[in-house]
Amino acid sequence: MHKGSCLCGDVTFIVSAPPEGASVCHCGQCRRQSGHLWASAYVSEEAIEVQGPVAWYEASAMARRGFCPRCGSFLFWKAHDENTMSFALGALDLPTGLKLEKHIFVADKGDYYDIADGVPQTD
Numbered sequence: 159m160h161k162g163s164c165l166c167g168d169v170t171f172i173v174s175a176p177p178e179g180a181s182v183c184h185c186g187q188c189r190r191q192s193g194h195l196w197a198s199a200y201v202s203e204e205a206i207e208v209q210g211p212v213a214w215y216e217a218s219a220m221a222r223r224g225f226c227p228r229c230g231s232f233l234f235w236k237a238h239d240e241n242t243m244s245f246a247l248g249a250l251d252l253p254t255g256l257k258l259e260k261h262i263f264v265a266d267k268g269d270y271y272d273i274a275d276g277v278p279q280t281d
């Protein structure tokens with residue numbers, strides 16, 4: 159089980175299944191919303207319990223992005239046609255025991271850093 163929260167603590171969540179697909183997303187939307195890049199993993203919707211006031215932003219026709227309306231922490235990503243929810247790895251209490259599996263949307267990454275951790279990359 160994992161527990162997470164936003165910066166101010168108004169939004170908390172509990173993950174009750176093993177997180178899958180731990181990844182870092184370098185796409186333009188995650189770059190802008192997070193200020194750099196966004197690390198997340200996902201579980202089925204039934205395996206994550208969210209408490210508190212989440213604000214949702216429809217960044218595209220396919221998914222929405224959830225954040226704390228008070229402190230702005232970018233916590234969730236939810237595709238409309240999938241029954242999974244992605245949550246921010248950075249919001250989890252430590253230790254997580256998790257390891258990144260991949261970098262995604264690397265073709266869209268910022269030009270001011272290199273990825274040099276040896277974790278597989280996909281465009």
Ligand SMILES: [Zn+2]
Pocket residue numbers: 164165166167168169226227228229230231
């Ligand atoms: Zn907050």
